[in-house]
Amino acid sequence: MIGLASAALLLLNGRVAGITGIFAGLLEPGRGDKIWRALFVAGIVGGAASVALLRPQTFQFELVRSPALLLGAGLLVGFGTRLANGCTSGHGLCGVSRFSPRSLLATATFMLAGALTVFVGRHLLGALP
Amino acid sequence: MKVSFSALGCGLLFGAGLALSGMVQPSKVLGFLDVAGAFDPTLAVVMAGALGVLVPAQAIARRRATPLMVPRFAELPRLRVDGRLFAGSVLFGVGWGLSGFCPGPGIAAAGVGLRDALWFLPAMTAGMLLFRAWEMRGQRKPVDETGIPVTAEDHRTAGS
Numbered sequence: 264m265i266g267l268a269s270a271a272l273l274l275l276n277g278r279v280a281g282i283t284g285i286f287a288g289l290l291e292p293g294r295g296d297k298i299w300r301a302l303f304v305a306g307i308v309g310g311a312a313s314v315a316l317l318r319p320q321t322f323q324f325e326l327v328r329s330p331a332l333l334l335g336a337g338l339l340v341g342f343g344t345r346l347a348n349g350c351t352s353g354h355g356l357c358g359v360s361r362f363s364p365r366s367l368l369a370t371a372t373f374m375l376a377g378a379l380t381v382f383v384g385r386h387l388l389g390a391l392p
Numbered sequence: 393m394k395v396s397f398s399a400l401g402c403g404l405l406f407g408a409g410l411a412l413s414g415m416v417q418p419s420k421v422l423g424f425l426d427v428a429g430a431f432d433p434t435l436a437v438v439m440a441g442a443l444g445v446l447v448p449a450q451a452i453a454r455r456r457a458t459p460l461m462v463p464r465f466a467e468l469p470r471l472r473v474d475g476r477l478f479a480g481s482v483l484f485g486v487g488w489g490l491s492g493f494c495p496g497p498g499i500a501a502a503g504v505g506l507r508d509a510l511w512f513l514p515a516m517t518a519g520m521l522l523f524r525a526w527e528m529r530g531q532r533k534p535v536d537e538t539g540i541p542v543t544a545e546d547h548r549t550a551g552s
Contacts, residue, residue, distance in 0.1 A: 264405050264406070264408055264409030264412065264413070265405075265406055265409035265410065265413065265415075265438070265441075265442045266409075266441060266442030266443065266444065266445030266446050266449075267405060267409075267445055268402045268403070268405035268406035268409060269402075269406070269442065269445075269446055269449075270445050270446055270449030271398065271401070271402050271405070272398070272399065272402040273449055273450070273453050273459070273465075274449060274452060274453060274456075274459055274460060275395075275398045275402075275459060275460050275461045276395050276398055276399060276402075276459060276461055276462055277458070277459030277461075277462050277464060277465040277466050278399075278466050279466065279468065280402065280406065282494075282495040282496040282499065283495050283520075286495060286499065286520075287520050290517065290520055290521060290524065291524075298396050299395055299396050299399035300399075302396050302397075302399045302400040302403060303399040303400065303402060303403035303406075304403060304499060305400065305403060306399065306400045306401065306402065306403015306404040306405075306406065306407060307403045307404075307406050307407035307410070307496065307499050307500050307503070308407060308499065308500060308503025308504070309400075309403070309404050309407060309503075310403065310404040310405060310406060310407025310408035310409070310410070310411065310500070311407040311408065311410060311411040311416060311500035311501065311503060311504050312407075312503060312504050313404070313407075313408060314407075314408050314411035314412055315411065315504045318412075321411050321412065321416075322411070322416070322501075322504060322506060324417050324419060324420075325419060326418070326419075326506075326507060326508045327418070327419055327422075328418065328490075328491060328492070328508055330511045332490055332491065333491050333493075333508055333511035333512045333515065334511055334512075334515040335487075335490065335515070336486075336487040336488075336490035336491035336493070336512065336515070337487065337491065337493075337498070337511070337512040337513065337514070337515025337516040337517075337518070337519060338487070338515050338516070338518060338519040338522070339483045339484065339486055339487030339490070339519065340483075340484055340487035340488060340491070340493065340494065340495065340498070340512075340516050340519060341495075341515065341516035341517060341518060341519020341520040341521075341522070341523065342480075342483055342519040342520070342522055342523045342526075343479075343480045343481065343482070343483030343484030343485075343486075343487060343519075344480065344484045344494075344495055344520075345480070345519070345520050345523035345524070346476050346477075346479060346480030346483065346523060347476065347477050347478075347479075347480025347481045347483075347484060348469070348471065348476075348477070348480070350484060350494050350495045350496070351488075351494040351495075351496065352494075352495070352496050354481075355439065356439070356442050356443065356446055357446065357450075359443060360443050360446035360447045360449070360450045361450045364473060365471060365472075365473050365477055368473055368477065368478070368481075369477055369478075369480075369481040370481075372477075372478055372481035372482060372485060373481040373482070373484045373485035373488060374425075374485065375485065376481065376482045376483075376484070376485025376486050376488075376489065377425045377485040377486070377488040377489035378425045378426070378427050378489065379485075379489070380425070380485065380486045380488075380489025380490055381422055381425040381426045381429075381489045382426070382427075382428050382429075384489070384490070385422075385426060385429060386428055386429060391490070
């Protein structure tokens with residue numbers, strides 16, 4: 264479904280389904296193309312909310328992170344994805360599917376950094392469940 | 393108008409996909425990243441499935457002169473592999489590994505009211521604004537010789 268959605272946005276609207284870029288465009292004052300961006304983001308929420316209504320068990324799981332950690336992580340994700348010009352969707356799916364060298368490097372880097380973070384936090388420090 | 397509807401439709405499909413695939417579940421994402429421990433490969437399958445659709449879609453896009461609903465494909469910035477790409481991806485990866493959220497699932501889960509995402513999403517937004525401020529550093533609002541700031545419209549043209 265994620266692939267179909269990204270493919271449809273590309274072939275219909277000619278746009279790359281990169282969440283970072285689409286969302287960040289909403290934060291830029293004076294941009295004229297906010298409507299489709301806002302609708303795409305609203306769609307993401309609506310799609311997830313529909314699943315939550317139809318299959319509530321999808322959103323029933325244990326939460327394992329403290330607010331302080333989430334705030335710090337959020338800052339890193341927001342700043343990092345903008346600096347790198349993309350995240351899991353833009354680089355990891357859209358870029359990799361074009362075999363873009365930048366996206367291949369970015370995807371390998373954030374996956375490795377994520378895996379290392381989990382390794383250090385979970386196994387070396389034992390601090391993060 | 394049509395473009396807006398299709399953006400909404402794509403968003404709906406994307407959000408439902410994120411939820412059904414388990415991307416909105418931080419503990420599952422962390423399991424995917426935990427290659428040395430309780431590795432959960434299901435998200436690799438999700439990603440492979442998405443790429444299985446996208447690779448042919450990109451091939452079609454390359455062959456078509458135009459998308460179906462707008463005059464042209466959005467031009468992608470031609471950027472080089474550089475330190476920014478690498479540093480940004482490291483920062484993002486660390487944040488992803490700490491929280492289990494990347495931007496799409498963060499938005500989807502916060503919209504559904506998931507507690508952890510309600511902490512994560514405002515911080516992510518702040519991180520993006522911080523980046524913007526950092527990138528604009530030094531670029532003071534231009535003033536003309538009388539010290540009156542140039543109008544917003546001039547400023548925009550100057551910046552683009």
